[in-house]
Amino acid sequence: MATxxxxxxxxxxxxxxxxxxxxxxxxxxxxxxxxxxxxxxxDFLAPAVTVSGLLTFILxxxxxxxxxxxxxxxxxxxxxxxxQVFGVSIELTPFGAAR
Numbered sequence: 001m002a003t004x005x006x007x008x009x010x011x012x013x014x015x016x017x018x019x020x021x022x023x024x025x026x027x028x029x030x031x032x033x034x035x036x037x038x039x040x041x042x043d044f045l046a047p048a049v050t051v052s053g054l055l056t057f058i059l060x061x062x063x064x065x066x067x068x069x070x071x072x073x074x075x076x077x078x079x080x081x082x083x084q085v086f087g088v089s090i091e092l093t094p095f096g097a098a099r
Contacts, residue, residue, distance in 0.1 A: 033050050033054075034046060034050065035049045035050055035053065
């Protein structure tokens with residue numbers, strides 16, 4: 001039976017998840033939060049590096065979400081300006097559809 005590319009993607013994602021959960025089952029979840037070399041030296045600073053890395057990740061995710069919101073808001077404003085003020089009609093038709 002021929003597989004589609006979606007089946008292949010699902011199979012690969014399932015393999016990644018299975019590998020992840022097998023590692024978590026063997027060693028627990030805590031080793032995933034430990035920094036790697038050279039950031040894990042000295043040992044007493046490893047928790048501080050971990051916490052600062054997680055906070056930086058959260059901060060940068062917030063910046064990305066905020067930028068996405070600003071982009072969507074500006075696109076909506078441009079759409080309203082084009083349609084309401086200038087009277088431009090924006091229509092989308094699917095490819096291959098008869099006009």
